[in-house]
Amino acid sequence: KDTLSFRSFVTILAHFRPLDKTRQPRDACSPEPINSRTSKLKFAFQLYDQDKDGKISRSELLQVLRMMVGVQVTNEQLESIADRTIQEADLDGDSAISFEEFRKSLEKVNIDHKMSIRFLR
Numbered sequence: 001k002d003t004l005s006f007r008s009f010v011t012i013l014a015h016f017r018p019l020d021k022t023r024q025p026r027d028a029c030s031p032e033p034i035n036s037r038t039s040k041l042k043f044a045f046q047l048y049d050q051d052k053d054g055k056i057s058r059s060e061l062l063q064v065l066r067m068m069v070g071v072q073v074t075n076e077q078l079e080s081i082a083d084r085t086i087q088e089a090d091l092d093g094d095s096a097i098s099f100e101e102f103r104k105s106l107e108k109v110n111i112d113h114k115m116s117i118r119f120l121r
Contacts, residue, residue, distance in 0.1 A: 015043045018116040038103075040115045045102050055096035058082050 004012075017035040032039055048056040048064050061082045069078070089097045089105040097105070 012043075013117075015040055016115060016117040018118060019112050035116075037111050040111050041103050041106065042099065044115065045099050048097075048102075055094070055098050056102065057096050058086055061085060061097075 011034070014034045019033075019035060019037075045056070046052075048060055050060045050063060051057075062078055065073075065078050065081060073081075086095060086097060089101050091101050091104070092098070
């Protein structure tokens with residue numbers, strides 16, 4: 001049985017806090033905020049990179065897609081999605097997606113909006 005400490009839960013949840021647009025820009029020496037665009041992308045990338053080798057393989061992508069959609073999509077459809085995703089994001093031709101390729105494939109996506117939960121408003 002997998003468990004999660006409260007501290008770990010809160011840390012994970014912090015990734016989804018919206019960016020505070022009124023805050024001063026961070027000092028170059030200070031650590032990147034846990035809810036920055038880069039941190040959110042790294043968090044999402046790590047969900048797919050199941051074996052923690054720094055790349056998302058086709059099998060890892062399929063594994064996560066299956067967990068996300070369950071039986072609502074056929075295996076054939078999932079395989080097509082995985083193949084197309086790898087083909088579009090894989091810039092160096094190694095049949096996997098590195099973090100840099102992942103980041104580049106999502107550069108036009110509003111990550112702060114997509115990966116934020118507004119708790120209080």
